[in-house]
Every structure is written in structure tokens, then in C-alpha cells.
Amino acid sequence: MNKPDYSKFLSSRINFVEPSPIREMVSKIAKKSKETLIISFAAGDPDPDVIPRKLYAEIAKRIFEDERRSVIYSPTEGLPELREEIARFMMNYERVNADPDSIVVTIGGSQAIDLIGRLILDPGDIVIVENPSYVNTILDWKQYGVRLIGIPMDENGMRTDVLEETIRKLRSEGKFAKLIYTIPTGQNPTGITMSMDRRKHLIEIASEHDLLIVEDAAYNHLIYEQVEIRSLKSMDKDNRVVFVGSFSKVLGTGLRVGWLYLPSELVNLFKAAKGPSDMCPPVPSQLVVHRVLKEGYFEEIRKNAIKIYKEKRDIMLNAIARYLPGIKHTKPSAGMFVFLWLPSHVDGWKIAEEALEKHAVATIPGAPFYTDNSGRNTLRLNFSMAPKDLIEKGIEALANLVK
Numbered sequence: 001m002n003k004p005d006y007s008k009f010l011s012s013r014i015n016f017v018e019p020s021p022i023r024e025m026v027s028k029i030a031k032k033s034k035e036t037l038i039i040s041f042a043a044g045d046p047d048p049d050v051i052p053r054k055l056y057a058e059i060a061k062r063i064f065e066d067e068r069r070s071v072i073y074s075p076t077e078g079l080p081e082l083r084e085e086i087a088r089f090m091m092n093y094e095r096v097n098a099d100p101d102s103i104v105v106t107i108g109g110s111q112a113i114d115l116i117g118r119l120i121l122d123p124g125d126i127v128i129v130e131n132p133s134y135v136n137t138i139l140d141w142k143q144y145g146v147r148l149i150g151i152p153m154d155e156n157g158m159r160t161d162v163l164e165e166t167i168r169k170l171r172s173e174g175k176f177a178k179l180i181y182t183i184p185t186g187q188n189p190t191g192i193t194m195s196m197d198r199r200k201h202l203i204e205i206a207s208e209h210d211l212l213i214v215e216d217a218a219y220n221h222l223i224y225e226q227v228e229i230r231s232l233k234s235m236d237k238d239n240r241v242v243f244v245g246s247f248s249k250v251l252g253t254g255l256r257v258g259w260l261y262l263p264s265e266l267v268n269l270f271k272a273a274k275g276p277s278d279m280c281p282p283v284p285s286q287l288v289v290h291r292v293l294k295e296g297y298f299e300e301i302r303k304n305a306i307k308i309y310k311e312k313r314d315i316m317l318n319a320i321a322r323y324l325p326g327i328k329h330t331k332p333s334a335g336m337f338v339f340l341w342l343p344s345h346v347d348g349w350k351i352a353e354e355a356l357e358k359h360a361v362a363t364i365p366g367a368p369f370y371t372d373n374s375g376r377n378t379l380r381l382n383f384s385m386a387p388k389d390l391i392e393k394g395i396e397a398l399a400n401l402v403k
């Protein structure tokens, strides 16, 4: 036996690879779920019972029976008729007059985010994000060696006054940020939606200081209250917003269909970089999403999801008010998450671990979403997944631990 020392073979890029704390928690949850029924406030998944799986099965049956192309590669950028439907979707839902040729279908928003990292970000580049922000974007872009700067948020989203100050300070030190990443609607992990004033200010700042904006629209279509907002892309006169879309949160995270809407100058570059690594997004999923959009099912599915998740959100918020009075938390008007700030001496990790072990309640600590090692006392709670009648019980168990 001459067993190799694998570390000798690994690339220097591995220095930037960090395991996702969420994945670790998810595997603990998976293990626990084999022993007992879990109340899950953990992942950012839709409720599988809200997704019309029977409808998908009928569509899939037709697709596999009738369409020979369902089992072969599609163009790297996605099927042309799906890109046309996505362009129509962008008009209906984002008020963006999108050219289908500037749309690249991706394996979820995740692949879109990774491609942006690969093609736009160099080691040492300064990237601005909300603090806290989506942990997988943080981990992915860290692999490209970037320096992340987190901008605090309040109930109106990213504090653009602090953003402006930060950019000016960097400039005075001869440093330049390259890109601002934001999840303006139903943000992950906080559930906060950015106000219109902040959206306008953000675009003005990006224009004045010549920065790119990445608008991650993962939760743009799960809005529970009448809020006067528009996508950043629809206000983007300079064409400096790269739009990351996803059908995951409404149609199902398992389908793995997302897209990039890019400035036309960047499309060929993204296609060329993507092709050798994935050939194309899964064709059966592309065909299912195409039918769902074309035959008008998307809006039905979305409306039903909104009705159910809104009820679940309210049950969770009422339970928090009842069992955790005085605890600071967000009141999301969109998305899938409530974010909690526990008393400052309470460790979110410990609570999450004990909640799982002792009460079979799964949550995600908020700390990994922060760029600056703060947020140890925070917890992210998903409200879309758990059955309605178990949400209150789960919150009561959490509250007992916190006390």
C-alpha cells in the first residue's frame, strides 16, 4: 500500500474553502429525523405539500413521452422557449423589458452566484453585502478570495447612509469596492424588505461610485403585504444591475432552475464559462418550468403558497409574541424567515443544538450569516416548511430553552 498524502495534491484555493455550518446542522437534523419527528424551522425550503407535485408528475409524463429532447443536452444558456417565458415573467413580475438573449438559465440562483464570483471577482476584491447576508453567497465568494464588508440593516433594509460613508472612507484610503450584493426583498436571513427610498439611494450610490450591483431576487415572489417596491433591475438606467432569479422558492428548490439576466456585453462570457462545467441545466426541469410558466400555473402556485405561508408566518409571530415577549425579531413582509436577537449572553449555536437534541426542533444559528463574527446571539427561523399545527409548539420549546 502506498496511500497518498492527499493534502499534497490539493490546490491553493482550498485555503478559501470553508464547510457550510448550515450543511453541518442539516446533516445533524437529517440524522435526528431518523429517530423522531422534527419540527423544522431550519432550511429555506418551500412546504412540499404546497407544491403541486401531481401536476408536475402529469407534465413530466407528457414531457418524457412526447419530447425526445427531454433526455439530451439543451443549449448551455437554456432552452430558447424557456428563456422567452422568463423574459415574459420578468416583464410581469419585475417590470423589466428583458431580451431573452440576455437571459442565461442556471442550476438555481446558486450557480448564477458562483459564476458571478468566478467571472467578476478577483482575490482581494472588496465586495459589499448586507450584514447579515446569505451564508452560501458569503462562503462561495470567499472561495474567490474576496474581502467582504457587511453593511448593517434596519427594518428598511441595508443602511445606505452607512454604505455611502463606507465607500467614501474606502476611497479616502485609496481602496475601491467592486460590487454590492443585495437580497432586497424578503432577505435571507432576516426577512427584511428594502424600502423604495433605500433602493433608489443604493442605485444612486452605485452609479456615483461606479459599482456593480448583484440583485438576488430569490424571494421576490413571496410577498405577504401590500408593499410599494420595484426590483432594482427595473430602476437600473445605467445597466449596472446583474439580476439573479430563481424559481426555487415558489416552484420547488429541488427543480434547480434559476437564471441570470445580464448586461448584453457579458452574456457570451458567461455562456462560455458555464458550458464546459455543466453543459446545460437539467432539461426535464427546464421543460417542467417552461410548461408551468406557459400554461399559467405559476401564478396559481404562487398565490396558494402566499396564502399558506402568510398564515404560517402569523402563527410564528404570534407564538413569538406569546412565548418570547420582549425578544427583538423581524416581522417579515416577504420571504421565508423570521430573525431573532436573543439576549446578548445567549449563544445561538447552543440554543440550536439543544433545541434539536432535547425538543426535536430544528433551527439555524444566525452567526454564520454575519461578515464580522458578530450575531452570536441570533437565530434564523424558517416559517414556510413546518406544519401549521406544530409551529407554536416549536416556538414554545425554543422559548423554554432561552429562559
Ligand SMILES: Cc1ncc(COP(=O)(O)O)c(C=O)c1O
Pocket: 044, 107, 108, 109, 110, 111, 134, 183, 188, 216, 218, 245, 246, 247, 248, 253, 256, 257, 258
Ligand atoms: C438569497 C438566496 N439566494 C439564492 C439562493 C439559492 O437558491 P437556488 O439555488 O435554489 O435558486 C437561496 C436559497 O436559499 C437564497 O436564500
